[in-house]
Amino acid sequence: MTPRQLLESLIAIPSLTPGDAGCLDILENLLQQNNFKTQILETNNLRSLYATHGTEHPNICFSGHVDVVPPGPLEAWHTDPFQLIESDGNIYGRGTADMKSGVAAMTIAAINYVSQNPNHPGTVSLLFTSDEEDSSRFGTPYCLDQIHPKLTAALVGEPTSINHLGDEFKVGRRGSLNGILTFTGKQGHTAYAHLALNPIHQVLPFLTELSQIIWDNGHGPFPPTTLQIANLNSGVGTFNVTPGELKVQFNVRNNPASPHEKVIQTVEELLHKHNLHPAVTWDDSAQGFLTENQHLQTTLSQAIQKHTSQIPKPSTSGGTSDARFFALNNIPVIEFGPINATIHAANESIPSADLDPLTSIYQTFLRNYLENPNS
Numbered sequence: 423m424t425p426r427q428l429l430e431s432l433i434a435i436p437s438l439t440p441g442d443a444g445c446l447d448i449l450e451n452l453l454q455q456n457n458f459k460t461q462i463l464e465t466n467n468l469r470s471l472y473a474t475h476g477t478e479h480p481n482i483c484f485s486g487h488v489d490v491v492p493p494g495p496l497e498a499w500h501t502d503p504f505q506l507i508e509s510d511g512n513i514y515g516r517g518t519a520d521m522k523s524g525v526a527a528m529t530i531a532a533i534n535y536v537s538q539n540p541n542h543p544g545t546v547s548l549l550f551t552s553d554e555e556d557s558s559r560f561g562t563p564y565c566l567d568q569i570h571p572k573l574t575a576a577l578v579g580e581p582t583s584i585n586h587l588g589d590e591f592k593v594g595r596r597g598s599l600n601g602i603l604t605f606t607g608k609q610g611h612t613a614y615a616h617l618a619l620n621p622i623h624q625v626l627p628f629l630t631e632l633s634q635i636i637w638d639n640g641h642g643p644f645p646p647t648t649l650q651i652a653n654l655n656s657g658v659g660t661f662n663v664t665p666g667e668l669k670v671q672f673n674v675r676n677n678p679a680s681p682h683e684k685v686i687q688t689v690e691e692l693l694h695k696h697n698l699h700p701a702v703t704w705d706d707s708a709q710g711f712l713t714e715n716q717h718l719q720t721t722l723s724q725a726i727q728k729h730t731s732q733i734p735k736p737s738t739s740g741g742t743s744d745a746r747f748f749a750l751n752n753i754p755v756i757e758f759g760p761i762n763a764t765i766h767a768a769n770e771s772i773p774s775a776d777l778d779p780l781t782s783i784y785q786t787f788l789r790n791y792l793e794n795p796n797s
């Protein structure tokens with residue numbers, strides 16, 4: 423089977439998140455026919471597929487999701503979103519970029535590699551989930567708890583290329599932390615300010631200093647950590663009332679040089695310095711991570727350069743993905759896949775010519791990862 427044929431059958435299944443709607447049966451049958459051992463991991467009515475070939479260490483895992491976001495208004499599409507259609511050098515359909523091409527290419531790459539090298543070193547594994555576009559709670563985190571022995575490393579086939587196949591791959595993601603500070607003063611008449619306590623006046627020097635903190639100078643491929651004050655709410659809307667309360671909401675995008683604990687401590691010390699005692703709420707919206715595994719990065723970079731004319735850039739941009747759960751389990755993880763320009767949009771597509779080189783990159787990566795462990 424070609425990656426194109428497999429992709430065609432996956433696109434034809436409207437696997438709206440959460441759920442696989444039968445995509446995993448197609449993948450499981452195909453992998454079983456090619457001598458992979460397969461297992462359906464199910465919890466909360468949500469299925470994931472784990473397949474392995476070999477039993478030895480290291481276990482290198484190709485991972486992805488088969489669920490897709492809804493197509494949105496069909497009038498915006500030039501084609502049926504659940505049919506693979508080629509036009510103008512592109513293949514269209516919901517999931518072509520995010521991320522059924524990655525799933526199809528990884529599956530065919532793994533099958534081709536093990537059929538050409540039935541006695542390969544290590545273990546080739548695949549983990550496909552179906553709630554990445556939803557809560558992400560019952561797919562990857564659940565499966566990583568169930569899989570023993572633990573995976574050695576993972577490649578997530580999310581779409582990471584920007585303008586050309588192979589121009590970027592991801593080695594980490596920034597973290598995100600929200601803070602809410604509620605300052606209480608004493609409401610009064612602006613003409614009798616000595617009887618009131620204006621929290622805006624109290625807090626301004628602190629806010630100025632907070633907005634000017636230099637957290638770090640970046641960290642490896644990460645840009646410097648930033649803090650942005652996103653909301654300031656106070657006052658009753660008239661000119662003659664001193665407000666009784668000021669609420670400040672801010673968001674921090676951090677790299678590993680400024681972990682969440684350090685950010686929290688710095689803000690609390692600054693409050694103390696200004697003798698301020700607000701109610702404080704922290705919301706740890708996502709922990710960042712960085713994969714410093716050179717073997718993984720070099721192997722992928724060389725495979726990309728072999729099959730494209732790109733020198734790939736390791737990047738940490740973008741929102742969150744299931745890659746973070748591998749990092750949380752101390753499994754080195756890297757992300758690479760097709761061009762992401764149309765993900766979640768109408769007329770989602772990738773260039774038709776990218777599917778075969780993508781498959782070749784994954785296959786070369788697999789071979790070099792397992793056969794040149796010290797490259």
Ligand SMILES: [Zn+2]
Pocket residue numbers: 487520521554580581
């Ligand atoms: Zn995705």
